[in-house]
Amino acid sequence: MNGLDQFPRRCWAEIDLAALERNLSAIKKAxxxxxxxxxxxxxxxxxxxxxxxxxxxxxxxxxxxxxxxxxxxxxxxxxxxxxxxxxxxxxxxxxxxxxxxxxxxxxxxxxxxxxxxxxxxxxxxxxxxxxxxxxxxxxxxxxxxxxxxxxxxxxxxxxxxxxxxxxxxxxxxxxxxxxxxxxxxxxxxxxxxxxxxxxxxxxxxxxxxxxxxxxxxxxxxxxxxxxxxxxxGITPYAQSLFARVPTTPIFSFKTRISIVKDLPAGTEISYGRTCRLKRHSKVAILCAGYGDGIPRSLSNKGFALIKGQRCPYLGRVTMDQTIIDVTDLDPTPLAGEEVCLIGAQKGGEIKVEQFARWAGTISWEILCSITKRVPRIYKTSIATG
Missing domain, CATH: 3.20.20.10 (Alanine racemase)
Incomplete structure (x- = not known):
């Protein structure tokens, strides 16, 4: 056990090894x-x-x-x-x-x-x-x-x-x-x-x-x-001969909300005042930034999932924290609530391919850029099917 395992997780990745084995079986059959x-x-x-x-x-x-x-x-x-x-x-x-x-x-x-x-x-x-x-x-x-x-x-x-x-x-x-x-x-x-x-x-x-x-x-x-x-489970090329193979993404990237706060319309937020709020807003501060693997290029674009709903990034992605807009969520999320950056959550999904397109890069780089600060949690259930 790593000595850091005693602390609550602020940001983590989940890898489904059973899904990996199912993907392997599907590809080999094709x-x-x-x-x-x-x-x-x-x-x-x-x-x-x-x-x-x-x-x-x-x-x-x-x-x-x-x-x-x-x-x-x-x-x-x-x-x-x-x-x-x-x-x-x-x-x-x-x-x-x-x-x-x-x-x-x-x-x-x-x-x-x-x-x-x-x-x-x-x-x-x-x-x-x-x-x-x-x-x-x-x-x-x-x-x-x-x-x-x-x-x-x-x-x-x-x-x-x-x-x-x-x-x-x-x-x-x-x-x-x-x-x-x-x-x-x-x-x-x-x-x-x-x-x-x-x-x-x-x-x-x-x-x-x-x-x-x-x-x-x-x-x-x-x-x-x-x-x-x-x-x-990543098929970034829709025209691929193997795009129809029933593979499943095995990687999820998650974090938590540290605080939720109200800000008035017209407030300029983040480094460089790079985002001006057009309305009275509720914003959530995430416990993750580019020091964890959220690309800085996602500043002011892209989305994260809360309760399965997409919430836009606001302002610059910083080293340890990122701001998202939760104004339209009802009920308002609470501090400590789980946020899905890549993966599926309550009917919503953000695939790594889409995450990469928002960031102006490729899926390979996204996966390789999620840092060692992010613990990997492995699901090891038996593969079936």
Missing amino acids: LPPHVRYIAVVKADAYGHGMHQTVARLMQAGIEMYGVANVAEAATIREIGGTGWSILILGATLKEEAQFLFEYDLIPTLSSVEEVEFLDTLAAERNTVLKVHLKIDTGMGRLGIWHEYAHTLFDSVKEAKNLQLDGIYTHFSHAETDVEFTERQRRRFMTAISAVSWIKPEDLLIHADNSAGLTSFTPGSTYNAVRIGLLQF
């Missing part, structure tokens, strides 16, 4: 049987909590995980030991390379230099290291540019102590630009098919993440998908 599920759990499982999330995914039968770096991978090994494949989606620094062997990890390689370096290290350890090669088809980050991919393939073929386990790419605009995504798909498959010794059926070939599923084609060469946001 995928062709031959397609392998790679659960992406980087950045503390998108703010949901690495330990609890991965433990539940392991319990549900997920065998492969994607993380950003070796430190995150080591955390998974501590949770579940051996028996699970872990793909490092980021580049591995030379100082980190020893941990690839220590924790039995699969690195992503983007250059001939990385191949040669890791092949030498593996030879020194008298072992064989599994690797995935990444092809840059238009993102411009990791991966060798697709026109030069043959040089990377040739180098890994010559390596004596590396085993090619997979090849992948990453889409830059899959959520809305289907035409460019298809161009990336063609570049990817052209790069692979140009090398005669590569047999895609013997490798993991993956390009699609939650956004890429917009144009995922069952029965294609791809035999793996990387699922992050979708498993948490």
Whole structure:
């Protein structure tokens, strides 16, 4: 138990692990049987909590995980030991390379230099290291540019102590630009098919993440998908092939009212006097601000739920407190009453996708920005259905 657990909660997040397991089941049912599920759990499982999330995914039968770096991978090994494949989606620094062997990890390689370096290290350890090669088809980050991919393939073929386990790419605009995504798909498959010794059926070939599923084609060469946001019940892309999969948001973000007060019309409130009240108002002061994860960009826009009803933000979001308008609520809420910032409450709902749009950002950033000051409360009931 954390020493802070003795204090009443002013702001907290709730994560429904049973809903996570139900989401997983729904997604897997929608995928062709031959397609392998790679659960992406980087950045503390998108703010949901690495330990609890991965433990539940392991319990549900997920065998492969994607993380950003070796430190995150080591955390998974501590949770579940051996028996699970872990793909490092980021580049591995030379100082980190020893941990690839220590924790039995699969690195992503983007250059001939990385191949040669890791092949030498593996030879020194008298072992064989599994690797995935990444092809840059238009993102411009990791991966060798697709026109030069043959040089990377040739180098890994010559390596004596590396085993090619997979090849992948990453889409830059899959959520809305289907035409460019298809161009990336063609570049990817052209790069692979140009090398005669590569047999895609013997490798993991993956390009699609939650956004890429917009144009995922069952029965294609791809035999793996990387699922992050979708498993948490978030489908920001209405046109996605998987938008109709019955997933449920597993994350709720809540706080409490500290005080309720009356203010006369014409009062200028908040830092910078950024809100002028147009009427006599009742305002509630929330026990949360940008120090907890409410974006400052929500100042004077967006809503919170009280008794299932939407109440607008007033003035600037500050570090520890936020003002909302409760004038139209009857009865007037009381100090200590629960407020839902993200999630469902008494028939009302604010999805993280909508919260992100109000803030002018994306769901990923919202989830990753809810700070460590906010305790995570886990619901661990048995998944059914």
